[in-house]
Amino acid sequence: MDVIARLYDAFARRDGDEMASLYAPDAHFRDPAFGDLTGVEAGEMWRMLTARAEDLSLELVSHDESSAHWIATYTFTQTGRKVVNDVHATFVVRDGLIVDHVDAFSFWRWSRQALGPAGLVLGWTPLLRGKVRKQARAGLDQFMRR
Template sequence: MHPNEELIQKFYTAFQSKDGSTMATSYHSDAEFSDPVFKNLKGKEVGAMWLMLVERGQNLTVRFQNVKADDQKGSADWEADYSFSKTGRMVYNKIHAEFTFQDGKIKTHKDSFNLWKWAGMALGNPGTFLGWLPSLQSKIRKEAVTGLQMYMKRKKIS
């Protein structure tokens, strides 16, 4: 198994165990992360996001498969079931991840999933009927980033 493939395996195994610290240390210090909710996180924001998500992840279960990697890039498919903290509604999210690597760490990580579908599960009818609107998606992103900033301040991550 390629060392970067082992790194992805270690990352998702830590996610399954809600080990945010191991997840955070899997990233390069100049890492970049993006998904439909958290756009363009950099550096310590990336690890802090995972710490926050596993800490808040009630009923969180994670499954992963199709891990592939070489010297430059990698990918994986993963699924998560959890209760969305703001509404208590159950979410099942199916994600495709793309990675690049530097110095034995994850340098870039991009997760792709359907935000409209996620909004329907997380927010109920408002998300189902309005989740496609750029204004609602923007509100979801703004609330997520604000939550991350507050978390980092509370945990003294800078």
């Protein structure tokens, strides 16, 4: 099984340790919610998300050696709201490990679902995106200190 299929198979099983093992030590990750993560931060993000996921379901719609289209359905724990996040990812893989991973999704669509009326009204603004990113980063920092 290729590294991208292994990543999403582990994600579907909520195995953050296996997901983290697929990233190179100097890996880079970026998405609209967390921004840029480097080194072990990407693996720790997956460990945190899979540890907190209570009702996650994941569908790997399609993938090849450098991209994936996946859909995650889960409850956003901070608000209790159901989210269906449709994500397109690009990858650079070197020596069987992910060195660069970029997830792209509509932040406005995500924020409407996750945050409700505030996301609907403010989800397109840099202000809300910055606030979400700051909270996501604080949560990751706290998780990494554990």
